[in-house]
Amino acid sequence: MKIQGIHHVAIICSDYQKSKSFYTDIIGFEVMAEVYREERASYKLDLSLNGSYSIELFSFPDPPKRVSRPEASGLRHIAFSVTDIQSAYEELVENEVQAEPIRIDEFTNKRFFFIFDPDGLPIEFYESAQ
Incomplete structure (x- = not known):
C-alpha cells in the first residue's frame, strides 16, 4: 500500500450553525458542498482549504460529548x-x-x-x- 496523504478529517459538532461559522468565517475554510440528510437528521458540510478537500463537518442529534481533558486515548x-x-x-x-x-x-x-x-x-x- 502506498498512502498519498490525508484525504480529510471528519468532525461531529453539537451546534451545526455555530461550528459552520467557526470553520468558515473565523478559520477560513471554503464550503465545497452542504447536504442535509433527512434520514439521519444530519448535515454534512464539505470544507476545503486552498482548493483541497480537508474537513467533513457533521451534525447529528444529541451526539455524546468527546473526552478531551484529561487527555484520553484516540x-x-x-x-x-x-x-x-x-x-x-x-x-x-x-x-x-x-x-x-x-x-x-x-x-x-x-x-x-x-x-x-x-x-x-x-x-x-x-x-x-x-
Missing part, C-alpha cells in the same frame, strides 16, 4: 500550518477566539499554539518554514 487534535504564527494568533484573538499562549516546540524550535473549536476540539496552529 485522536488528540488537528493541526494547521501557518507561515506567520503571530498574525494567525492575533487574527483569532480579534475574532474573540480564546487562544493559549504561543509556545516553542522544544525539538524543532518552531512556534505553535492551541485553540478550541465550539465543541472543545483542540486545534493547533504550527509555524511552517517560510
